[in-house]
Amino acid sequence: MQYSDEHLRYLRLLSQKYQTVAAAASEIIRIEALLRLPKGTEHFMSDLHGEHEAFVHILNSASGVIREKIDTVLGNGVPAEERAELATLVYYPNQKLPELKARQRDLHAWYRMTLLRLIDLCRFVSSKHTRDHVRRCLPQNCGYILDELLHAHFEDHDKDQYYGEIIESIIRYDRADAYIIRFCEVIKRLAVDRLHIVGDLFDRGPRPDRILDSLMAHHQVDIQWGNHDVVWMGAAAGSPLCIMTVLKTTLAYNNLDTLEGGYGISLRRLERFAQHTYADSDVSRWLPHADQRTAAGDLTAAARMHKAVTVMMLKLEAQVIARNPDFDLQGRDFLNHIDFAAGTVDYFGTTYPLLDCDFPTVDPANPAALTADEEKIAAELVRSFAESERLQRHVQFLYAHGAFYKMCNGNLLYHGAVPMTEDGAFAAIRFEGTARSGKQLFDYCDRRARQGYSAPAGSPARLAGQDFLWYLWCGAKSPLFGRSAMTTFERLYIADPAAQVEIKDPYYRHIADPRTAEHILREFGLSGEGSHIVNGHVPVRAIEGESPIKGGGRLIIIDGGFCRAYHRRTGIAGYTLVYNSRGLILRTHQPFESVDKAIHEDEDIASKSEYIYTAPQRILVRDTDEGGRKQALIRDLTALVEAYQSGVIAQGVAQEM
Numbered sequence: 001m002q003y004s005d006e007h008l009r010y011l012r013l014l015s016q017k018y019q020t021v022a023a024a025a026s027e028i029i030r031i032e033a034l035l036r037l038p039k040g041t042e043h044f045m046s047d048l049h050g051e052h053e054a055f056v057h058i059l060n061s062a063s064g065v066i067r068e069k070i071d072t073v074l075g076n077g078v079p080a081e082e083r084a085e086l087a088t089l090v091y092y093p094n095q096k097l098p099e100l101k102a103r104q105r106d107l108h109a110w111y112r113m114t115l116l117r118l119i120d121l122c123r124f125v126s127s128k129h130t131r132d133h134v135r136r137c138l139p140q141n142c143g144y145i146l147d148e149l150l151h152a153h154f155e156d157h158d159k160d161q162y163y164g165e166i167i168e169s170i171i172r173y174d175r176a177d178a179y180i181i182r183f184c185e186v187i188k189r190l191a192v193d194r195l196h197i198v199g200d201l202f203d204r205g206p207r208p209d210r211i212l213d214s215l216m217a218h219h220q221v222d223i224q225w226g227n228h229d230v231v232w233m234g235a236a237a238g239s240p241l242c243i244m245t246v247l248k249t250t251l252a253y254n255n256l257d258t259l260e261g262g263y264g265i266s267l268r269r270l271e272r273f274a275q276h277t278y279a280d281s282d283v284s285r286w287l288p289h290a291d292q293r294t295a296a297g298d299l300t301a302a303a304r305m306h307k308a309v310t311v312m313m314l315k316l317e318a319q320v321i322a323r324n325p326d327f328d329l330q331g332r333d334f335l336n337h338i339d340f341a342a343g344t345v346d347y348f349g350t351t352y353p354l355l356d357c358d359f360p361t362v363d364p365a366n367p368a369a370l371t372a373d374e375e376k377i378a379a380e381l382v383r384s385f386a387e388s389e390r391l392q393r394h395v396q397f398l399y400a401h402g403a404f405y406k407m408c409n410g411n412l413l414y415h416g417a418v419p420m421t422e423d424g425a426f427a428a429i430r431f432e433g434t435a436r437s438g439k440q441l442f443d444y445c446d447r448r449a450r451q452g453y454s455a456p457a458g459s460p461a462r463l464a465g466q467d468f469l470w471y472l473w474c475g476a477k478s479p480l481f482g483r484s485a486m487t488t489f490e491r492l493y494i495a496d497p498a499a500q501v502e503i504k505d506p507y508y509r510h511i512a513d514p515r516t517a518e519h520i521l522r523e524f525g526l527s528g529e530g531s532h533i534v535n536g537h538v539p540v541r542a543i544e545g546e547s548p549i550k551g552g553g554r555l556i557i558i559d560g561g562f563c564r565a566y567h568r569r570t571g572i573a574g575y576t577l578v579y580n581s582r583g584l585i586l587r588t589h590q591p592f593e594s595v596d597k598a599i600h601e602d603e604d605i606a607s608k609s610e611y612i613y614t615a616p617q618r619i620l621v622r623d624t625d626e627g628g629r630k631q632a633l634i635r636d637l638t639a640l641v642e643a644y645q646s647g648v649i650a651q652g653v654a655q656e657m
């Protein structure tokens with residue numbers, strides 16, 4: 001065999017890890033075995049919108065999969081309440097264990113029974129993993145015993161006796177609680193291999209920061225950014241406009257916990273400014289959304305702050321629109337089109353009266369300029385966002401584990417839309433003098449979004465990147481937004497409902513046609529019956545009979561409305577798409593009340609499942625992206641073995657195997 005210099009260099013590198021024929025060969029054999037296992041389970045969720053309790057419950061219950069496994073393993077012989085209790089224990093072991101223990105008359109017997117049930121369950125969920133993988137998922141300090149319990153063979157000795165002895169010692173040495181908790185964690189860890197979040201973690205719901213904490217603790221997660229995420233990323237990067245935008249939503253939802261409690265960002269100066277500036281204004285139009293008014297706090301103060309940040313947002317929007325003619329948003333710099341004396345706005349040629357004509361901080365001669373006080377507030381907020389360590393950690397995580405889109409195991413994942421023309425071609429959008437469409441546009445957006453956070457502080461590239469992050473939030477041709485305009489101004493200031501309409505990109509019409517999904521998949525280099533598009537962003541109105549399954553099953557929109565404020569519209573409370581070795585299954589969740597009820601009343605989320613795609617044969621690891629990489633490694637290792645055998649590369653000293 002002829003080796004190129006480059007190939008030889010690579011094989012030499014590989015030879016450092018696999019120093020002998022025996023070492024390379026045993027790795028090949030190990031991988032061959034792995035490739036024949038069923039593929040791991042992937043879960044997809046989107047549009048979590050700060051609903052951390054529902055999210056945590058769905059995460060803990062593996063979207064209902066764990067309860068199903070418990071039912072299979074324990075069977076009808078065990079009463080339903082006991083199965084529900086065991087499920088709650090697996091979901092929330094730290095909270096549920098003390099409660100269950102307190103109820104037992106014979107704690108020893110209960111420990112024994114519970115440990116045995118957890119071992120059976122754990123064996124069941126680990127059955128499609130290699131022993132090596134399971135071992136790596138085990139906690140360090142009791143991994144050995146768990147490994148024994150999970151992998152013991154009973155051909156030549158009695159299972160009950162064997163388990164019995166180990167369990168007796170665990171209980172005798174007061175380790176039962178620790179082992180129960182560890183088993184629960186391992187069961188959850190093994191039930192789902194990988195989690196994909198198809199955007200919109202932030203806004204509307206109470207605690208997106210807690211969702212991010214859970215994601216950061218997850219073993220394998222990726223995120224496709226949503227429009228609500230990029231605007232928070234822009235805020236953390238230092239864009240005053242993105243900051244005003246996230247504050248606007250936060251105040252409209254009277255939802256200060258994330259900001260003040262979660263991120264330690266104080267709004268005190270803003271509050272003082274708003275109280276003072278809008279003391280004599282009628283702020284009834286600025287009260288938080290009706291169903292958000294029960295939360296504690298002074299609603300008038302919130303309304304005044306809401307107005308204060310919105311006016312600053314409108315000024316900064318006018319500035320950003322002016323310095324980015326590329327964005328094609330001329331006319332949406334509304335402050336420049338208001339006749340302050342008449343109280344009207346020239347709205348793309350139509351004159352509308354304004355619903356609120358009170359602009360004490362606007363200079364009609366220069367309406368986009370912040371006042372000196374507003375400048376100070378904006379600068380202080382930029383500093384607070386930059387100095388919030390927790391927010392910065394969360395945003396760094398979004399950059400590191402997130403992207404504009406992702407291709408994984410044949411599927412294409414993105415939040416919003418691939419902008420299209422009326423006749424279904426990919427729309428070409430021009431930025432910086434170059435028109436791009438489809439995949440090129442996505443790659444370009446990804447790069448610009450990263451610039452906003454990573455380019456050197458104060459550089460033009462960083463500033464431009466931050467403006468771009470804002471564009472991605474609400475621009476008509478932003479693939480994360482996919483609507484003609486974000487009509488925030490119209491809803492606040494113009495009575496005519498016609499002006500408030502947001503028209504969806506033609507994409508949303510074209511996806512009814514199976515050819516559209518195929519066309520998009522091809523654009524991204526994917527094909528075959530097993531390839532699907534996973535999309536979020538647009539709440540599926542299940543209540544009106546709308547199906548999340550579009551384009552003959554090739555595209556699935558999984559925004560089921562985790563967000564409580566949207567339950568009325570969707571009639572459900574979110575979806576999880578599950579991709580396991582048998583195919584694609586959509587799980588539809590019913591509203592979830594609270595973690596507290598889940599723990600103390602064993603109230604689980606009700607979910608129903610339907611198959612979207614059944615694989616013609618079981619999907620194995622070898623059919624996945626990881627399998628592809630492993631097969632390439634086998635080819636390289638085979639070449640290494642040949643190089644050893646032909647004397648091109650010298651073997652190291654055999655290590656004991």
Ligand SMILES: O=P(O)(O)OC[C@H]1O[C@](O)(COP(=O)(O)O)[C@@H](O)[C@@H]1O
Nearest residue numbers: 200204227228483486487488502537
């Ligand atoms: O319902 P809200 O919170 O007032 O927000 C409405 C705005 O949110 C948007 O729907 C964007 O949010 P989504 O990405 O969740 O759809 C805008 O199109 C609309 O203007």
Ligand SMILES: [Mn+2]
Nearest residue numbers: 200226227537
């Ligand atoms: Mn969205």
